Amino acid sequence: MEYEKLATELIKERKSTRTFDTNDIDKDTLKRLNDYIAEVNNETTKIKARFIIISNKDSNITGKTSEKLGTYGVISGANLFIVGILDKDDKRALEFGYWFEKIILFATDIGLKTCWLGGTFNKSNFEQKSNLLENEFIPIISPVGIKKEKSRVLEVTMRALVGANKRKAWSELFFNEDMSLPLTETSAGKYNIPLEMVRLGPSASNKQPWRVIKEKGLYHFFLCRTKGYGVVDFDMQKNDLGIAKCHFELATKELGLDGNWDIIEGITVPNDWEYVYTWISKE
Structure with missing residues (x-):
């Protein structure tokens, strides 16, 4: 089994989260996520894609939250982001989405929350932090962490505007x-x-x-x-x-x-x- 829980349970369980607890993910959980991403990167041989995790904290000893990674107020409290990177000459968005969703579901499996972001983030800031190669770009990111117990009014409003809980018949x-x-x-x-x-x-x-x-x-x-x-x-x-x-x-x-x-x-x-x-x- 790819995940500890049933995939069908994880698909039902996964919900977009935009308000995160600022506490760090524990080291064992983060290692499991990094190890899984490494496995995915080894599998994505048919497309020129890779996935990494980057931190929203300064590298100095203070551990203060950096302002370098911007999401235009859409995401609050997230310290870590899963970043999807694709070669500019590779247009296979379908396969890219397939692999990114596998990572999202694994994060769900180990108790973490996520949120697909394709446009509401400062791409230049994320590109600098991700050390991109010359012909790479970032089409998708996702914050990853623990959901804050109380959601912001903005998050509730955004979910209502896009009808996040609604699905077509x-x-x-x-x-x-x-x-x-x-x-x-x-x-x-x-x-x-x-x-x-x-x-x-x-x-x-x-x-x-x-x-x-x-x-x-x-x-x-x-x-x-x-x-x-x-x-x-x-x-x-x-x-x-x-x-x-x-x-x-x-x-x-x-x-x-x-x-x-x-x-x-x-x-x-x-x-x-x-x-x-x-x-x-x-x-």
């Missing part, structure tokens, strides 16, 4: 044969749990851009872009599909559902969706 996300017929939890059979884990996934501004069409033993994943939600240096919504892929795959492994990912030529793409990949069930 099955009938809006999953379909049977084509998009005219919604896929129900009953008709999904053994795959109702993996699909539910997709539905529960975090996404940029909670846009939930994933769509799935079941065609016999095939599960075709599509990206339904939000109009006006542009792609600048990094495709955040492709990143979201990477999170969906991670959740679906972890759930199928947990349930013992055999299958594999592939990209199939000639898939009919509804409306203005974008075809991304297919899970081929061997059940």
Whole structure:
């Protein structure tokens, strides 16, 4: 098992946290997180990506919180950040999101809180602290630590504005044969749990851009872009599909559902969706 808890439990448990206790993570827990990140870095050979942890504290003996790492007031009290680094020539945001979510779920597994951040941080400050190579940039970061017992009013307000606790209904996300017929939890059979884990996934501004069409033993994943939600240096919504892929795959492994990912030529793409990949069930 990749985690001590069930992956499906971790996916349900994980919630974005923006207000952190300023106390440090204990050394053993931090070592476990660093060790896992090192394992991920060894696995990400297909993309030019790496992940590190950086501190928001001065290196001097006082241990005072540094002001160098800015999140524009979105995050409070965090001492540590998981930083995702990608080569500027590598556009595979989907795989990047897949691996980052594995780290997020591991942090959840060892009792830590996180929050995906793709735009609300001072990139130049984080880049300086991360010692980037010449052709690298930082598309995503996440604070990591212990949640403060009482959330700030700003955090509560932000969650309400993006509808952080709301998820689209099955009938809006999953379909049977084509998009005219919604896929129900009953008709999904053994795959109702993996699909539910997709539905529960975090996404940029909670846009939930994933769509799935079941065609016999095939599960075709599509990206339904939000109009006006542009792609600048990094495709955040492709990143979201990477999170969906991670959740679906972890759930199928947990349930013992055999299958594999592939990209199939000639898939009919509804409306203005974008075809991304297919899970081929061997059940």
